[in-house]
Amino acid sequence: MVAVGTAQLADWITRYRDAVTAQRDWLTELDSAIGDADHGANMARGFAAVGDKLAAGTPVTVDELLKTVGMTLVSSVGGASGPLYGTFFLRMGMSAGAVSELDGPALAAALRAGLEGIVARGKPEAGDKTMYDAMAPAVDAFDAALADGSSVGDAARAAADA
Template sequence: MTDTIGTTTLLDWITRFRDAVVEKRDWLTELDSAIGDADHGANMARGMTAVVDKLGGGVPATADELLKGVGMTLVSSVGGASGPLYGTLFLRMGMTAGAVTELDAAALAAALRAGLEGIVARGKAEAGDKTMFDAMSPAVDAFDAAIGGGADLASASRRAAEAAAAGRDATLPLVARKGRASYLGERSAGHIDPGAASTAILFDTLAAAIAGSS
């Protein structure tokens, strides 16, 4: 079997991500209530539900159509910082993926890297700022390293998910330097960043979708 991810698997990823953020909505809100506006869980659940509803169970013909559609729906339906950031992630992924029906490991790596760069361009975050970047950057790096070392998509995506989870947990002691949490100064330490938490869910569901397709 060719080691690729097709539009059906991409749709499965998006659906799994929706299901997971809906399930963990209260937890994400609890995290955000400590250092933010207490709306991250609700925003992500609402946005991803809108995404899946708009897709209507149909599989878009190409990867860019699917990913750009996800991005545009998130930008238009989610308030706060999460809509523009996640929307940019998926829009950039779609632009990089192009009008193809499946992505090989290198193409998925390029799309994820472009998504990360889009988040950096929009949010100006760096490592240690206590944002979703602290989970996403290690995940994309881990995916690249695994693919470069000859790993298949399933193994690479699982390593990315593990790196995202570790990045999420590493935000616990950090003092926030970006976003609403930065207003708290030292009081932001001792809390996991909610954006990093949802990013870890994003990569965990990607790994699950790829594993489920093999």
């Protein structure tokens, strides 16, 4: 895979929605140890709203798609997660621009911009046990895999493994 288009990104987001929905109770259980036990419900609600938006039609450009996802999450997910996940997608969209697909370096730049948005909004640091501790190694692994000559698909697998 050399590039990903809006249809592939929408599919990725839909599969993420399905995973969040399937793991809703577990996410809530994890949140109950240090939070207010609503993370699973909030994320499932937010990504259901994203799914409804995407069911109406996939936007033509990457920035439109990611802006739609980001704004939907900001407006439908409670607590800190809505603004954090929303910022991630909004910043990715700003980085991507009005294109129909992203090659490896452009996707890497978008992911990095999303991660930087999370840092700007939430001020996490490594070891804080936040989403940053999962996302930063994934983005770093994506970058490293591309630098080693991997395809976008292989870089994505490296990010998932990280």
